[in-house]
Amino acid sequence: NAGVTQTPKFQVLKTGQSMTLQCAQDMNHEYMSWYRQDPGMGLRLIHYSVGAGITDQGEVPNGYNVSRSTTEDFPLRLLSAAPSQTSVYFCASRRDRAYEQYFGPGTRLTVT
Amino acid sequence: QQQVKQSPQSLIVQKGGISIINCAYENTAFDYFPWYQQFPGKGPALLIAIRPDVSEKKEGRFTISFNKSAKQFSLHIMDSQPGDSATYFCAASTLTGGGNKLTFGTGTQLKVEL
Numbered sequence: 501n502a503g504v505t506q507t508p509k510f511q512v513l514k515t516g517q518s519m520t521l522q523c524a525q526d527m528n529h530e531y532m533s534w535y536r537q538d539p540g541m542g543l544r545l546i547h548y549s550v551g552a553g554i555t556d557q558g559e560v561p562n563g564y565n566v567s568r569s570t571t572e573d574f575p576l577r578l579l580s581a582a583p584s585q586t587s588v589y590f591c592a593s594r595r596d597r598a599y600e601q602y603f604g605p606g607t608r609l610t611v612t
Numbered sequence: 613q614q615q616v617k618q619s620p621q622s623l624i625v626q627k628g629g630i631s632i633i634n635c636a637y638e639n640t641a642f643d644y645f646p647w648y649q650q651f652p653g654k655g656p657a658l659l660i661a662i663r664p665d666v667s668e669k670k671e672g673r674f675t676i677s678f679n680k681s682a683k684q685f686s687l688h689i690m691d692s693q694p695g696d697s698a699t700y701f702c703a704a705s706t707l708t709g710g711g712n713k714l715t716f717g718t719g720t721q722l723k724v725e726l
Contacts, residue, residue: 603655
């Protein structure tokens, strides 16, 4: 099992550009989520999904879109990147009704 | 609103010493309290977790102490080693209401010196 995988590992964008951060898991987990990690602020939930076709907002959803067409994949889209979105992004997954979440290795995004 | 408060922000401990990190929470609906360990350039990895029906859980050198009435929990690392140098996050969540969205503390950077 590869677990939770994320691509790319690093990305630099210019303000206003768009991009998609990819996340995939091979554990057949129903629940997937995206967090951003900023210094001194811990990890904050952006969006999450409880299954294919079902998504919802987390704590800091503005500027991000998600969709969940398959159980395995949960991409995060930045429609118009802003310097405030410079962060490290983590994808996580877990089984439905389970507590333990598994995190991917992260994507470090810089917006100039 | 910071629902899980973590301290200290950074900690330096001598090899063989005890590292202690504290967290306090506000939401009494939380019923799962994990600690995550994160090395530079890596994602957080679950280290140890506790449910509120017990006051202590030990796994090897790592122990969680839980005080339900005070709404506080802490991580103790016994015989701290240089390999324990990492950032530690406490978190809390609940499965009620179809949730289990982890709420994280702000993290503690631990450095264990020789």
